[in-house]
Amino acid sequence: MTNRLEADTTKITEALAPGKSRRNRPGRIRERNRDCILAAAEREFALHGFRGTTIQGIAERAELPKSNVLYYFSNKKRIYCALFDSIMERWNAMLSEIEPEDDPALTLARFIHAKVEMSRTHPLASRLFAMEVIQGAPIVKDHLRTTMREWVRDRSGVIQQWIDDGRMAAVDPVQLILLIWSSTQHYADFQAQILLIENKAEYTPEDFDHAADFLTQVILRGCGLEVPSAEAIAEAAEIAEVQAG
Amino acid sequence: MTNRLEADTTKITEALAPGKSRRNRPGRIRERNRDCILAAAEREFALHGFRGTTIQGIAERAELPKSNVLYYFSNKKRIYCALFDSIMERWNAMLSEIEPEDDPALTLARFIHAKVEMSRTHPLASRLFAMEVIQGAPIVKDHLRTTMREWVRDRSGVIQQWIDDGRMAAVDPVQLILLIWSSTQHYADFQAQILLIENKAEYTPEDFDHAADFLTQVILRGCGLEVPSAEAIAEAAEIAEVQAG
DNA sequence: CACTTTCCTGACCATTTGGACAAGTTTTTA
DNA sequence: TAAAAACTTGTCCAAATGGTCAGGAAAGTG
Numbered sequence: 422m423t424n425r426l427e428a429d430t431t432k433i434t435e436a437l438a439p440g441k442s443r444r445n446r447p448g449r450i451r452e453r454n455r456d457c458i459l460a461a462a463e464r465e466f467a468l469h470g471f472r473g474t475t476i477q478g479i480a481e482r483a484e485l486p487k488s489n490v491l492y493y494f495s496n497k498k499r500i501y502c503a504l505f506d507s508i509m510e511r512w513n514a515m516l517s518e519i520e521p522e523d524d525p526a527l528t529l530a531r532f533i534h535a536k537v538e539m540s541r542t543h544p545l546a547s548r549l550f551a552m553e554v555i556q557g558a559p560i561v562k563d564h565l566r567t568t569m570r571e572w573v574r575d576r577s578g579v580i581q582q583w584i585d586d587g588r589m590a591a592v593d594p595v596q597l598i599l600l601i602w603s604s605t606q607h608y609a610d611f612q613a614q615i616l617l618i619e620n621k622a623e624y625t626p627e628d629f630d631h632a633a634d635f636l637t638q639v640i641l642r643g644c645g646l647e648v649p650s651a652e653a654i655a656e657a658a659e660i661a662e663v664q665a666g
Numbered sequence: 667m668t669n670r671l672e673a674d675t676t677k678i679t680e681a682l683a684p685g686k687s688r689r690n691r692p693g694r695i696r697e698r699n700r701d702c703i704l705a706a707a708e709r710e711f712a713l714h715g716f717r718g719t720t721i722q723g724i725a726e727r728a729e730l731p732k733s734n735v736l737y738y739f740s741n742k743k744r745i746y747c748a749l750f751d752s753i754m755e756r757w758n759a760m761l762s763e764i765e766p767e768d769d770p771a772l773t774l775a776r777f778i779h780a781k782v783e784m785s786r787t788h789p790l791a792s793r794l795f796a797m798e799v800i801q802g803a804p805i806v807k808d809h810l811r812t813t814m815r816e817w818v819r820d821r822s823g824v825i826q827q828w829i830d831d832g833r834m835a836a837v838d839p840v841q842l843i844l845l846i847w848s849s850t851q852h853y854a855d856f857q858a859q860i861l862l863i864e865n866k867a868e869y870t871p872e873d874f875d876h877a878a879d880f881l882t883q884v885i886l887r888g889c890g891l892e893v894p895s896a897e898a899i900a901e902a903a904e905i906a907e908v909q910a911g
Numbered sequence: 912c913a914c915t916t917t918c919c920t921g922a923c924c925a926t927t928t929g930g931a932c933a934a935g936t937t938t939t940t941a
Numbered sequence: 942t943a944a945a946a947a948c949t950t951g952t953c954c955a956a957a958t959g960g961t962c963a964g965g966a967a968a969g970t971g
Binding site for chain 2: 469474595613617
């Protein structure tokens with residue numbers, strides 16, 4: 422009954438205490454329930470937005486009493502913020518550095534594929550982010566103004582260098598990043614529309630591959646670049662993963 | 667005190683009764699208030715989604731008592747639906763027909779420009795639509811399954827014909843339409859993100875022109891098409907407008 | 912002008928909301 | 942194993958919600 426206000430700080434026990442079995446490690450209950458609540462909240466918030474989501478709704482989806490949810494997160498906003506913390510962290514992890522020496526075509530192709538993959542594996546996070554931004558980004562405003570702005574500045578600098586070196590057509594680098602961002606995001610955010618138009622009940626894994634290939638083709642060609650082979654892209658992605666891991 | 671339930675049908679008096687002055691034409695109060703409520707509702711729904719929007723909030727923005735709002739629209743859902751009726755109508759009006767004989771480059775360029783223009787003139791409608799689709803399109807589901815599917819089928823048929831005739835590169839026509847849709851929509855829906863990244867308080871009119879030109883360049887080139895001059899695009903748009911009017 | 916229709920709105924209501932809290936149970940620790 | 946810490950949850954509450962309704966004001970009509 423003690424730590425009510427600080428109850429929603431992340432990762433109390435970072436590493437397992439030595440000698441404790443995994444099953445009985447302290448904090449495991451907290452971890453399990455937090456994860457469960459966050460998963461439920463992600464669905465609810467992505468479905469109804471911040472104001473439209475009720476704690477009761479989250480609780481029901483998590484199959485916990487409302488009071489229990491409020492034990493772990495002192496109020497609705499904290500749940501919402503906790504979600505964005507983990508979403509932003511994940512994005513930062515994915516969006517790797519690029520260097521002027523890198524190959525433009527391979528780098529862009531890899532970025533497109535990674536972003537589509539993100540839409541496939543984390544569609545709810547994508548929709549949640551979309552909702553937040555549509556509503557004026559009240560929570561992630563700071564993050565966009567700082568981290569993401571910097572991220573875009575760095576990347577567009579490298580792209581501009583590629584252009585100056587004559588390695589690709591002269592297109593506005595920021596616009597190019599926005600184009601890749603929006604067209605890839607779209608598969609997660611507008612899933613309902615796409616499925617209805619294509620008369621399908623669900624995406625198949627190939628849908629994402631096709632989408633990524635299509636986007637790579639059109640955008641790279643649009644930038645005056647040769648489209649690398651699928652193998653080359655996959656290979657580049659693997660190298661990047663090894664470097665990151 | 668009579669027509670409470672049918673109060674929210676559109677356009678009671680289609681034409682002005684002859685001999686009536688415009689100021690005193692019956693139904694003018696209804697029309698004015700309905701418009702006012704719908705404008706307020708558009709902002710609120712685009713900002714908070716369906717569940718997150720309150721009638722009280724709409725009423726306050728429209729500077730009317732809540733009861734008055736409920737006099738014109740018997741419940742929240744009716745307001746929401748009325749909005750989508752007008753949005754869909756506007757879109758249908760904009761999205762003109764295309765023929766296999768048309769020039770691919772000019773037609774696509776015009777479509778991109780028209781869509782960006784839509785993001786500029788009706789950003790709230792765009793965001794409202796985005797919210798609706800993210801939430802699974804509960805209201806516009808039918809429209810997407812019928813009208814919009816047909817629309818995409820027709821267009822992609824023509825594009826496929828262009829490809830078969832060797833007039834453009836072989837790209838998936840449906841994916842192409844989705845790409846144009848998403849990249850143009852993005853400027854309205856993710857306005858907050860773009861402005862924060864570009865460190866601006868507001869869009870300038872040129873921002874939209876730049877965006878449209880950029881997208882035209884990259885997408886058309888990506889489809890193996892020559893990019894028409896800005897004048898040619900503007901001219902084609904005017905001709906289309908005359909034909910539509 | 913009288914009378915009908917349309918418009919307006921304050922008062923009201925059942926339900927839901929976010930959240931506080933106390934009294935309990937379970938788990939961890941010394 | 943007993944005390945401490947962590948966890949659980951039913952109960953409660955004030956405020957907000959969607960929506961009703963009756964009764965009055967204004968506008969339109971013959």
